[in-house]
Each structure stands twice: as C-alpha cells, then as structure tokens.
Amino acid sequence: MPCETRTTCPYCGVGCGVIATVEDEGKVSVRGDPDHPANYGRLCSKGSALAETLGLDGRALYPEILGERTTWDTALDMVARTFTQTIAAHGPDSVAFYVSGQLLTEDYYVANKLMKGFIGSANIDTNSRLCMASSVAGHRRAFGADTVPACYEDLELADLVVLVGSNMAWCHPVLYQRLAAAKAQRPAMKVVVIDPRRTATCDIADLHLAVRADGDVALFNGLLAHLAESGAIDENYVARHTAGFAEALLAASHGSLADLSEATGISGMLIRQFFRLFAQTEKVVTCYSQGVNQSSVGTDKVNAILNCHLGTGRIGRPGMGPLSLTGQPNAMGGREVGGLANMLAAHMAIENPVHRGRVQRFWNAPMMADTPGLKAVDMFKALADGRLKAIWIVSTNPVVSMPDADAVKAALAACPFVVVSDIQKDTDTARLAHVLLPATAWGEKSGTVTNSERRISRQRPFLSAPDEARADWWQFAEVAKRMGFRPHFDYSGPAAIYAEHAALSAFENDGERDFDIGAHAGIDDHAYEDLLPFQWPLSQTGASQARFFAEGGFFTADRKARLVPVATPVMQRPDPRFPFTQNTGRIRDHWHTMTRTGKSARLSAHFAEPFCEIHPSDANKAGIGDADLVRIDGENGRSIIVRALLTERQMRGALFVPMHWTGETAPSARVDTLVSPVADPISGQPALKMARVAVSRYVPQVHGFLITTARPRDLPFAYWAIARTEAGYRLEFAGSPPADGWETWLRHSLQRGEDQEFSGYVDRKTGDHRLLAFDGDQLLVGLFVSPEPVLVSRQWAADQLKQSHPDRQARSRLFAGRPAAGAPDKGAIVCSCFSVGINEISAAAHRGCHSIETIGAALNAGTNCGSCRPEIRRILDANQALAAE
Known part of the structure; x- marks a missing residue:
C-alpha cells in the first residue's frame, strides 16, 4: 500500500505543507497539503518538482579525508581532535561554524549550543546573514x-x-x-x-x-x-x-x-x-x-x-x-536558537549578562561566549588573514554565495582545516574540504522548521538515509562528545533536542521574551511525531498568538517601541568606468546554488543558462544584441560572462544577474565574484544588490550547443553552461575551437571510443559544424557549432534525445536543429509544471485563446502553481498587439 507522509517544503520561507507519497515500488510523488495553513494545498513549480530531485547522483555517501573514503569514527575523531588542539593553541575564537537556513531547528540548536556554550566562542554564523x-x-x-x-x-x-x-x-x-x-x-x-x-x-x-x-x-x-x-x-x-x-x-x-x-x-x-x-x-x-x-x-x-x-x-x-518575507525554509528557526553570531538562543541577547547567565545555567555550560562572534563577511576575512585556523561549513556553498566569492575560495584553500557537511560531494565549497561529512537530505531528515509567519512545522522523513549519510545534529553531537562534553549532548533523537529547545524558551521567561514554546517542553517522541503546525508563542499557560503589538507590549525595558531616526543616505557619484548597478537574485524555478533544483530537467527548462537583464537602450549603446554573450567587469578586477536578455522591464543603468550558477554548472557566471564585501554596519548583511560594474559584448571565435545523453567533461571554453534534460544534458558554450577538432574533443569529453561513429557536415561558407552520433535508433550526441550564436530550437533538440529515430534518411533532418515545416515545436518553456512552451501558447492565442483562463483550459499552462501566469499574460498581450498591426 502507498505510504503518505506529511512534511514541509525545503525551499523558501513560506513553509508550505507537502504530502509525500511513496508507492510500493519506491516511486515518490508530492502534492500540496490542503490542511496546512501556509499553503492550503498550493505548491510552486519548485515544490511540485520535489520528487524529481531525490536521486542520489552527486550525493556525498560516506565520510572522506582529503578525498579518500574513511569511517565515521576516524572522520569525527579528526574533527574533534583538530578543533580541540586548535582551541588549546590559539583560543576559542580561532575556530568557527558557518551554517545554513537549510538546517532544521534541531541541527541549528546543537551547533549553537556547542559553539557558544562549550567551545566558548560566538563564531557561529549562518547564510541567513546574507538574506535576513x-x-x-x-x-x-x-x-x-x-x-x-x-x-x-x-x-x-x-x-x-x-x-x-x-x-x-x-x-x-x-x-x-x-x-x-x-x-x-x-x-x-x-x-x-x-x-x-x-x-x-x-x-x-x-x-x-x-x-x-x-x-x-x-x-x-x-x-x-x-x-x-x-x-x-x-x-x-x-x-x-x-x-x-x-x-x-x-x-x-x-x-x-x-x-x-x-x-x-x-x-x-x-x-x-x-x-x-x-x-x-x-x-x-x-x-x-x-x-x-x-x-x-x-x-x-x-x-x-x-x-x-x-x-x-x-x-x-x-x-x-x-x-x-524570509528567504530560506528555516532562517526563522535559526534565529530562534541564536544561529547568528550576535544572538543567543531563545531570542536572548549575547551582550546582556543576565541573558548569558540564564542560558549558561540552563545548559550547565562551562565557558559561555560573552561577546558577539564574527559575522559572515568578517568570518571569511578572518580566514584570509589567519585569525581563524579551522572552520566547519554546513549545508551551504559560500564559494558561490558570499560576496567577493573568489577571495572566499582563496581563504578556504589556505585555511589549515576545513570541514564540510553537505548532501552533495562536488560543490564548489566541498571540493576544498579536508574532511567531508555526508549529510541527510530533505525526505530523510526529521525535525522542525519555522516559516515567515512564525509557524513551526515538522519535516518528516519518508526515505531511508542512503549509505552512510547522517543527520547534521548527530554530527555536531558526536563531535561534542569527542571533545569531552558527552553528558550535555547525549540526545536520543530530534524530539529530545526540540524538547530542550522548548524548555529553554520558557526558562525564567514570565512574558519577558517573545519566543516561548514552553508548552512543548515535555514533549515525547510520539507527540513530536504527531506535532501539528502552530504559531509561536505557545507558552505553558497561553494560546498561540497570530499577531503582536496591537496594544503595545513591546520587548524593550519600558515596553515601548522605538521609532528610529534614519538619515537618507547620500547618493554616491558613479564611477564612469563602472556605470551600471548590478542587482542579483533568484529566478522562478531554481533555488540557491541548484544542488537540488538542478537535478530536475523540468525546472531547468525555463532558464537553462545564466543571463543578464539589460535595457535595450543600454544594450544598443554598448553594441549588444539579444542573446549575445556579455562580459561584466567589477570594480574588484574580476569579470563574468553571461547571456544578454534585452528587456524594458529593467531600468536604464541597471543590470540583473541571477545568483544560481556555480563552478559545476557555469563557472564563468559566479556573479557574487563581482560583489564587494561591503556590509551594513549594524546588521553585517552584505550589499549583494549594489555592485558597480561595466558591461561589454563578448565576441568568441565560436558558439556551440550540445545535446548528449552523458555529461561532458573537460570543457575548454571561456563560457559554458550545462543543464539537465529529460534524457540527458544540454550545453551552451563559446570560446576558441579545440585544437584537435570537434570530433576528437567530443570523443574525449564524452568518453566515446573510436568505435563510436559520428556523422556530420561542415558548411564552408558559414563555418557551421554539425555532428551526430547514434546507438541503434537512439540519438546519443548532437553538436551544433557556428561563428555566430547557434540557431537551434533548443527544447525541440533536447527532446530528440528521448525519441526513437529508426528512419535513417530522416535522421539527416536533425542536422538543421529544428523540426520540419509544420512539425510541432513547443519553443522555450514557459510553464514548467506542464512543460508548455511559448510557441504552443502563441498558437493557442491565434486559435482564439485570449485569456489566461482559456490558455489554461486548452494547455493546462498556469493552472498549477500559477508562477508562469504573468509571462503567459505578456505573451498574450504581444500576440494581440501583433494582430492589431
């Protein structure tokens, strides 16, 4: 019989309820939980595709030391021994934890307790520093x-x-x-x-x-x-x-x-x-x-x-x-347990000696941190200058996400001891680890998360942990035991951690502090398993509270709020060498550095490569055409290469570049390499949306597009971006042609031996190259190269990898990179939920579908998560404008 598990989505801070169903044969499906008060059954495109991201490809499945497999005991002993020796030689502030809003509250709690109460330093910060x-x-x-x-x-x-x-x-x-x-x-x-x-x-x-x-x-x-x-x-x-x-x-x-x-x-x-x-x-x-x-x-x-x-x-x-609106699924939970370097657990203040004493007594901690620790930007500066000797990075990828990301990469490479706990083995950060610890992922983890409206929900496991992957809280607890703190970290499971967290929230509270979930201080495993979503506070004597401050009752000494005088910042005169303001952020169907969403072909179809939104007037002035490659140069001397997307939605003098692409997916597009490590002096949050840059057209010798059933390796191009398809991969690239020719490079990159036959042609007039390879009736490889951006129907070409091609004469049509006249071509994907393309929407509009509702009825587009509805509306408006001309 199928087994259903109520859990919570691992993406943004909305905190949607999800029902995961595991069939008898192990197949997983997900749907929105109609009873969860955050979403009432709705899911976005990312949440709807969660089942497509559960594969083990790329997973870290066993501990490693310097890239070699080892046992958990050996790895944990090394972490505990090295941290203990470093603290003995250089003091508690010579070590640090950098954690993540992807952690569950129980993971966060144990890490914070270990660093602040037992190591005695506040050098624990989180990637929530970058967003909240x-x-x-x-x-x-x-x-x-x-x-x-x-x-x-x-x-x-x-x-x-x-x-x-x-x-x-x-x-x-x-x-x-x-x-x-x-x-x-x-x-x-x-x-x-x-x-x-x-x-x-x-x-x-x-x-x-x-x-x-x-x-x-x-x-x-x-x-x-x-x-x-x-x-x-x-x-x-x-x-x-x-x-x-x-x-x-x-x-x-x-x-x-x-x-x-x-x-x-x-x-x-x-x-x-x-x-x-x-x-x-x-x-x-x-x-x-x-x-x-x-x-x-x-x-x-x-x-x-x-x-x-x-x-x-x-x-x-x-x-x-x-x-x-919180960025990550558990940034709020991290804030509740003091995951930031300048906070204590249960919303207490590290600078307050009464609060410090209270937490120390509750934990029976030997050496409580008494000053704020290093915030994220300063933490990696301290790595660079040698003040930090050891760091443990958990469930985050700072080599991609931190400002001045190349400097962060260099600092980690020079650090004497780097521990990384992650679900993926080959992230940009994990490759720099001395010790790599395999963590459990969504679907395997058990704990709680808090969303943007203070609602605490359970994440429940419905899959077994693969191979030797272990929960993050367990990893911290095991290291703490090996550092001599066994009685304080001998947890039987996440329910025991949550109960301690709840008890601390109520300890000597009496309404003085906002965060209080003392009603759960004595929770047992059974009640924890059945825990329903609720909003805090939920004290031992009171009910849950949806809103605060209608009648005052603020958490200041006099219980009054403070209106803070803020000065309007003086506008800085732009440097004419860097006339553009670069903004960064998310796109619709991807999440953070794509370690999860990048596994879904459906989610990769909307935007398969990194891009730069630029106003057409700015592009025209710089000689940039739509779909050209552009080089963006930062004030710090670093540069990236991305695809130009000309749009009047972008204001003049500004650019927008997404944050998701990494060294694994598009190494020339790590946008945070351009961002200076300038931070808000009060919060320590970096100014990720205010880089000053210059933009110019990038003109390579060749442009290429590759579809393949196997992931290519050794890509010697100035620009490349890879994405999943339903039957393989698609690759955009540009740069110089390989010295040994395209076929030789393909054989090496795809590890195809001399027995693999390639067919192709070269257009001497245009300089276009085309190469195809088959295994029986299946297309294995399709390569399209041109001196100009390649004119190929990308989605149609990628779909050919999953089609059968028995007609040998018809195969020659694949060289064109587009379907024959009258054949279906859905075009670029607009609706990821149902894989509906722009050509299909435009055709439906020509047939009389002039509203989002009629498009939905005809194609299903826009009827699930609704995220594509604005884009559908723009397509309809454009078609109506064309019809009126």
Whole structure:
C-alpha cells in the first residue's frame, strides 16, 4: 500500500505543507497539503518538482579525508581532535561554524549550543546573514526583539499591500497566489510594488515605483513626513506605545518633493499617488524582502518602513502591519536558537549578562561566549588573514554565495582545516574540504522548521538515509562528545533536542521574551511525531498568538517601541568606468546554488543558462544584441560572462544577474565574484544588490550547443553552461575551437571510443559544424557549432534525445536543429509544471485563446502553481498587439 507522509517544503520561507507519497515500488510523488495553513494545498513549480530531485547522483555517501573514503569514527575523531588542539593553541575564537537556513531547528540548536556554550566562542554564523540579518536588526531596534508582528492572513485582509524589494511572484509564489486570489475576489484592494525592476509581481500591481537602488530610505522617510502632514499619525498609539517619534520625524522631514524624486528616481506624480494611497488606507500590509535587506543601509530601510507602521498604529491588527518575507525554509528557526553570531538562543541577547547567565545555567555550560562572534563577511576575512585556523561549513556553498566569492575560495584553500557537511560531494565549497561529512537530505531528515509567519512545522522523513549519510545534529553531537562534553549532548533523537529547545524558551521567561514554546517542553517522541503546525508563542499557560503589538507590549525595558531616526543616505557619484548597478537574485524555478533544483530537467527548462537583464537602450549603446554573450567587469578586477536578455522591464543603468550558477554548472557566471564585501554596519548583511560594474559584448571565435545523453567533461571554453534534460544534458558554450577538432574533443569529453561513429557536415561558407552520433535508433550526441550564436530550437533538440529515430534518411533532418515545416515545436518553456512552451501558447492565442483562463483550459499552462501566469499574460498581450498591426 502507498505510504503518505506529511512534511514541509525545503525551499523558501513560506513553509508550505507537502504530502509525500511513496508507492510500493519506491516511486515518490508530492502534492500540496490542503490542511496546512501556509499553503492550503498550493505548491510552486519548485515544490511540485520535489520528487524529481531525490536521486542520489552527486550525493556525498560516506565520510572522506582529503578525498579518500574513511569511517565515521576516524572522520569525527579528526574533527574533534583538530578543533580541540586548535582551541588549546590559539583560543576559542580561532575556530568557527558557518551554517545554513537549510538546517532544521534541531541541527541549528546543537551547533549553537556547542559553539557558544562549550567551545566558548560566538563564531557561529549562518547564510541567513546574507538574506535576513537587516530585518533582524531592524526588529530588535524597533521592537526590542526579533518579532514578526503580522501573519499571512493579513495579506488577504488588507486593503493595500505594499511589496518592497520583493519579487513575490517568483520568490514566494504561493503567497503571491494567495494575494492574487484575494485581489481577484476584492478588486478594490490595491497592490503597490516598489522595485527597480518591473518583475513578474507587477502583473497584479496597481502602481509600480521603479525606485533607484537604495532609494527606499528616502521614500519611506518622505512617507513618514507626509503621514504627519496629512494627519494620518495615530497620536494615541504613538503616545501610549512608542518613543522617539519626534526625532524620527525630524530626520525624515528634510527636502522637497523634487529632492525626493531625485533621491528615489521616481516621478513626483507617482510619489504623491503612493503617499495618498498609504495615508488614506487603514488596512496596510508592507512586505519586504531581499531588496530591502541586502544593502549597506538595509537596517535603516527596515526601520524606515517600521516607523511608518508604528507612527500610524497600523500594526498587530487584522490586515495591517509590516511582514518580513524570509528567504530560506528555516532562517526563522535559526534565529530562534541564536544561529547568528550576535544572538543567543531563545531570542536572548549575547551582550546582556543576565541573558548569558540564564542560558549558561540552563545548559550547565562551562565557558559561555560573552561577546558577539564574527559575522559572515568578517568570518571569511578572518580566514584570509589567519585569525581563524579551522572552520566547519554546513549545508551551504559560500564559494558561490558570499560576496567577493573568489577571495572566499582563496581563504578556504589556505585555511589549515576545513570541514564540510553537505548532501552533495562536488560543490564548489566541498571540493576544498579536508574532511567531508555526508549529510541527510530533505525526505530523510526529521525535525522542525519555522516559516515567515512564525509557524513551526515538522519535516518528516519518508526515505531511508542512503549509505552512510547522517543527520547534521548527530554530527555536531558526536563531535561534542569527542571533545569531552558527552553528558550535555547525549540526545536520543530530534524530539529530545526540540524538547530542550522548548524548555529553554520558557526558562525564567514570565512574558519577558517573545519566543516561548514552553508548552512543548515535555514533549515525547510520539507527540513530536504527531506535532501539528502552530504559531509561536505557545507558552505553558497561553494560546498561540497570530499577531503582536496591537496594544503595545513591546520587548524593550519600558515596553515601548522605538521609532528610529534614519538619515537618507547620500547618493554616491558613479564611477564612469563602472556605470551600471548590478542587482542579483533568484529566478522562478531554481533555488540557491541548484544542488537540488538542478537535478530536475523540468525546472531547468525555463532558464537553462545564466543571463543578464539589460535595457535595450543600454544594450544598443554598448553594441549588444539579444542573446549575445556579455562580459561584466567589477570594480574588484574580476569579470563574468553571461547571456544578454534585452528587456524594458529593467531600468536604464541597471543590470540583473541571477545568483544560481556555480563552478559545476557555469563557472564563468559566479556573479557574487563581482560583489564587494561591503556590509551594513549594524546588521553585517552584505550589499549583494549594489555592485558597480561595466558591461561589454563578448565576441568568441565560436558558439556551440550540445545535446548528449552523458555529461561532458573537460570543457575548454571561456563560457559554458550545462543543464539537465529529460534524457540527458544540454550545453551552451563559446570560446576558441579545440585544437584537435570537434570530433576528437567530443570523443574525449564524452568518453566515446573510436568505435563510436559520428556523422556530420561542415558548411564552408558559414563555418557551421554539425555532428551526430547514434546507438541503434537512439540519438546519443548532437553538436551544433557556428561563428555566430547557434540557431537551434533548443527544447525541440533536447527532446530528440528521448525519441526513437529508426528512419535513417530522416535522421539527416536533425542536422538543421529544428523540426520540419509544420512539425510541432513547443519553443522555450514557459510553464514548467506542464512543460508548455511559448510557441504552443502563441498558437493557442491565434486559435482564439485570449485569456489566461482559456490558455489554461486548452494547455493546462498556469493552472498549477500559477508562477508562469504573468509571462503567459505578456505573451498574450504581444500576440494581440501583433494582430492589431
């Protein structure tokens, strides 16, 4: 009989419930959990494809030391011995942990306890530093604690939703669909998008404010001043529940509307329209994400937003309040256990001696860290200059994701001792490990995660751990035991860790701290297994609470919120040598560095290679055409090569490059190599969206496209990008032709012997090369090379790998790289859920399908996760415009 397991999605901070079904023969399928209050059955394209990412290819399956297989005992003994010796010789601050929002709360808890309470250093930080640290700092400055005051239901109850620095349609798709459905039911609801790019989220926007990079502080300072001038301030709330309003207003009230327009890049007319809308609408929710946080003034941006909600008292009531949209599935859980270097567990402060003493007594810890540790950017600088002698990196890939990523790579290469725990063996970071420890993955792990609305849910295993993979909490606990701390880390399983975590949250609390799940302090294995999703706080005496602060009750000494005066940053005059502002972020169907999503051919079909969005006017000025390759040069002397995507959705003077590609998938496109390690001085969060760069056309000798059933190796090209297909791989490449010729290179790269027959031709006039290889009726290889970008129908060509080709005469048509006239060609994939291409949507439009609903009825496109609906709408609009000409 099929076995169903209720678990939680491992991608973004929405925290969707998933039902995983394992059939008798072992096949896994997933669907949304209709009873989970985060998603009510909805899943995005990534969540829908989870079953396609469970294969063991590339997995780390056993411990290794210097690339050689070893036993767990040997590996763990080496880690414990080396950390102990390093601490003895250089002190506790000579070692560090760099962990991840991909960890479960139980993993995070054990790591934090070991580093801060038993090693005695606070040198544990997380890749959540790269996405949510400014939100944490802003919350703590305003509320006295890292409290998210709103919940998802507020999106559906609001009359105005303001999305700041958030491409919700692609980065939090299920929340976007909840918002879109609410707006469809109540058309009077207004949505404002504040973002330099006209993203897919603007599909439902009533107003798009294309703010200049880092213009958010000026905009929300201007809004606060307008709220005061228009009488929208809730003077009673301000007087009873806040402090610092006058100072914040004074800081915000400088300059004219013309000055504000100059500082933000937004026309005065649009600014006035937004200000009036906000002032006149009581039920306002402001959602913000990485566009706010990933900035050198990110904390000030957060507080400028919070000031507007505190000043109007629009907080803690249904349909109103600020809502930070978390990037990772358990960034919130990490924050709850003190996973950041400047925090303690259970939302206590490391700089507070009372808090330190409380945690030390609860843990019975021998040497409690008493000062903040190294934040992520500083941690890797300390590796580079030798202050850190040993580091343990868990479930993250800093050689790709950190700013100045090449410097991070060099620092790790020079570090005396690097431990990496990961599910994949050959990430850019794992290749630098002295000790590699195989971790369990989603579907194998057991624990809890917390989503953006403070909802704690279970991740439950439905697969056995492969070979020697082990849970991350177990790895930390085993090392702790070997370092002499056995009684404090002798956990029977994740339920025991969760119970201790819950007990600490309630320890000497009495309502002083926001985070309290003391109701679960005595939870046993059975109750833990059956744990239903709930929002904290859930104390031993109280009920769960959806919202905070409607009646004050902040977590400051006087229980009042602080409106923080924030100065509008002075605009920096751009260096004419680097005239563009480079923005980075996610695309719709991929996640982080693709260790999971890259395994799905369906998810790789929408964007199969890295790209640079550039405005057509900027491209024309630089001599760049659509689909040309471009070279982007950073101020730090490093450069990348990506494909040009010309679009008016991008503002002039700005570029957008996705963050997902790595040394495994497109080594020339590791975009964070261009980002300087400049961080917000308060939060320590790096400014990943503000690199200053130059862009130019890259002109290689040849361009190529390869389809193959086997992954190629030894790719000697300046640019290449590889992606999965249903029956193999597709490769884009450009550079110089191989010295020994294309056939010789192919045989070597694909390990095809001399007995493998290739057929092909060369067009002497155009310089085009074509090579094909078959095994019986199956196409094994198709190579298309040209001096110009190759004109091949990519999706059609990739599909030929899974087709049978018995007609030898018809095989010659494959050399064209496109179907014969009248034959079907779906074109570039638009809807990943149902593999529907742009040509199919355009053809349906010509047949009379002029709405998203009729396209859905005809093709299914847009009927599952809905993430592709904005793109379908643009295709329909373009076809209607063509028909009208």
